[in-house]
Amino acid sequence: MMAALVAAFVGQTALVYADGTADRTPPLSELALEGRRIWHANNCQACHQIYGFGGFLGPDLTNAGARMTTERLTEILTDGNAQMPAFGMNEDQIAAIEQFLIELDKTGVGVPRANLPPEPQRVFDACAEHAKAAPAAVQQGFELFRTACSACHTPLCATPLGPNTAPDLSTVRERLSDEEILKTITEGRLDRGMPAWPLGEPVKTQILPFLTWLGQERASISSVVGETEQSGLPWWEFK
Secondary structure: OHHHHHHHHHHHHHHHHHOOHHHHOOOOOHHHHHHHHHHHHOOHHHOOEEOOEEOOOOOEOOOHHHOOOHHHHHHHHHHOEOOEOOOOOOHHHHHHHHHHHHHHHOOOOOOOOOOOOOOHHHHHHHHHHHHHHOOHHHHHHHHHHHHHOOOOOEOOEOEEEOOEEEOOHHHHHHOOOHHHHHHHHHHOEHHHOEOOOOOOOHHHHHHHHHHHHHHHOHHHHHHHHOOOOOOOOOOOOOO
């Protein structure tokens, strides 16, 4: 067995160093190299992946250069969003990051696109638009959810977080009672990676109505953002 493992290691090493992909890929420009330095200096790989390697709180950005506008990138890197902290980057830093993503995008495809869930921002935008016709409690619950919960949870799709998952909460009302949901939010499930969120009365008056509305409107919102990937990982149910 040891001999087989050593042979496999040697074979893999030979294949890696014999791979000529790097020789066929144009080198990064100076501006893109500066962007890569900024990427590493700010530890972007802790949340984002390149070619599937990195953290899992944010999306794989290998091909973000093809879909990200300068305006959107500036907004995210300056002010952050629901899932990303504000970095307050200046114009030169943003230009460097943008060039890095543009040139990185041309090197290949980072992750398989089949059954890929929609971008979280697209889901939240669709929910916000759909909630305009909802009661005030639902709108308030959505804003509270986006503020307190969206760092881990995205409506309509599960979000991988290391060994655990932040589940799709659009169907939670079908599985858990009010008391179980309230207990999960207020006390947390640290064994599952869920911290306690002592949000007080708004959990009852806003979050619960929002989750009920989300379940009822799931099909309508899904029709806007497209089909979502269903995770086989279980919800943090009480047993």
